[in-house]
Amino acid sequence: MIQIYHNSRCGKSRDCLAFIEQSGKEFEIIKYLEHIFTFDELSEIINKLRIKPIELVRVKEKVWIENFKNKIMSDAEVIKAMVDNPILIERPIVIYRDQAVIARPLENIKTIL
Incomplete structure (x- = not known):
């Protein structure tokens, strides 16, 4: 399952979440300011x-x-x-299996998905 360490007040983080939602893959949102x-x-x-x-x-x-x-x-x-x-x-952080990226720029996600 994909994990995204997310801050909803951050535009880059919201863009990353939208990208993950569109992927159709299962994911978990971790609000890192609250966690x-x-x-x-x-x-x-x-x-x-x-x-x-x-x-x-x-x-x-x-x-x-x-x-x-x-x-x-x-x-x-x-x-x-x-x-x-x-x-x-730094945000957003995306983790998938044993790999992780800081999704800045958003294209970094493609290296692990």
Whole structure:
């Protein structure tokens, strides 16, 4: 089953959800701002994305700029920052089986479906 980590206030996330709906495949919506990630859950997603934790951070978010910008942080500290402040997590994330992509641009979904 496809999983989409979704923020309904985000146009890119809504476009991604519409694309998945049109695919006709079974999917689950996870509203990541409401879902409380554990450190391990977010680490697993990052591993599936095959990226460094900092690559999942929305570095232009006010929370990041005011609290973390220009700080030297370990991968674990970056993940903790996202767990504590889910608004920092880039969206949308689409997971299918053991693969995941950040669906920006939307065409990234095609690499795993």
